Amino acid sequence: MAVSVLNTLDPRSRAAARGWSDLTIRNVFIIPTVLFLIVFNIFPLIYSLGYSFTDFAANRNVPWSFVGLQNYRELLADQRIWTNFVITAKYVIVSVGGQMIIGFGIALLLNRDFPFKGVVTTLLLLPMMLSAAVVGLFWQLLYSPSWGPINYILGLRSFGLLSDADTALYAVAITDIWMWSPFVMLLSLAGLSAVPKHLYEAAAIDRASSWYTFTRITLPLVAPILMIALIFRTMEAFKTFDLAYVLSVQPTTELIAIKLYRLAFQQWDTGRSSALAYIVLIMVLAITNIYVKYLNKVKER
Numbered sequence: 001m002a003v004s005v006l007n008t009l010d011p012r013s014r015a016a017a018r019g020w021s022d023l024t025i026r027n028v029f030i031i032p033t034v035l036f037l038i039v040f041n042i043f044p045l046i047y048s049l050g051y052s053f054t055d056f057a058a059n060r061n062v063p064w065s066f067v068g069l070q071n072y073r074e075l076l077a078d079q080r081i082w083t084n085f086v087i088t089a090k091y092v093i094v095s096v097g098g099q100m101i102i103g104f105g106i107a108l109l110l111n112r113d114f115p116f117k118g119v120v121t122t123l124l125l126l127p128m129m130l131s132a133a134v135v136g137l138f139w140q141l142l143y144s145p146s147w148g149p150i151n152y153i154l155g156l157r158s159f160g161l162l163s164d165a166d167t168a169l170y171a172v173a174i175t176d177i178w179m180w181s182p183f184v185m186l187l188s189l190a191g192l193s194a195v196p197k198h199l200y201e202a203a204a205i206d207r208a209s210s211w212y213t214f215t216r217i218t219l220p221l222v223a224p225i226l227m228i229a230l231i232f233r234t235m236e237a238f239k240t241f242d243l244a245y246v247l248s249v250q251p252t253t254e255l256i257a258i259k260l261y262r263l264a265f266q267q268w269d270t271g272r273s274s275a276l277a278y279i280v281l282i283m284v285l286a287i288t289n290i291y292v293k294y295l296n297k298v299k300e301r
Helices: 002-006 022-051 068-076 077-108 117-129 132-143 150-153 168-193 197-205 210-238 242-247 256-265 270-300
Strands: none
Touching: 068 270, 077 117, 077 168, 077 210, 077 256, 117 168, 117 256, 132 150, 132 168, 132 242, 168 210, 168 242, 197 210, 210 270, 242 256, 256 270
16 A cells, blocks of 8 residues: 555646656655765765875875875874773763663653643753753853852862862763753653553552562663663764863863864874774774664564
8 A cells, every 4th residue: 555655646746747756756855865975974984084094184285195004003002092992981881871870760750640741851851952062161160169059069169070180071971961861861751651551550460569560561661762872872972072172171081082183183183083083983883783782682582
């Protein structure tokens, strides 16, 4: 039935009057999309891949030379780059872990009826609608050792959470948790609303405990959508730049994206920065592949 609908034009429509077929109309939408992907996605990827094998510097008007894998070898042998990866890994674990726990916890609270539920849900979504730069400036005020409410509440007096090398990364991660937990909450709510109610009714008839119901019904059925949220947030956390750049300038908060920016636009080492971008891309793809394999296993259960 669906095929017949797709292959049949209304003879009274303007498209039919002009002699257009279904294939023509479909191509009108698909061809511009394919061209857009090639020009703005695939072409820059291939272009930057070519740069990664050269000593090209964008600020020098001199011919570039082909250096093969030298950029990759130097980057992988550079201990400072691995320090940036370790900082990024810590940030991803703390930030994404916090978002998953808090986002799913809020979703469990919202998955019940109470007055003004829609208003409360909308208000909780506000942080992720803001620009990361605006959020960074806003949390700079909150963390201020002079007048920030966080220092006052925690009794830290003049201690600078963002200026201290040991706490700066966690302060940035907390800001990211505040900003993106609503995203996890939203996906979790969609998963929770899809759990069949009769399963809970059967568990209630059997007098199952709340913990048993959570671990045997709720969590297994919501796990696939939680894995999708985990994949999205891990990829985004790996690319975090603006929030950390605005909030802190400590060496301990120099994420790999900030290192990449400095290499490309402050040191103007275009060839090496392109190679670093591809190393990051390969790592993110590898992590995502592991998540996807685990997601498929969760779906098969």
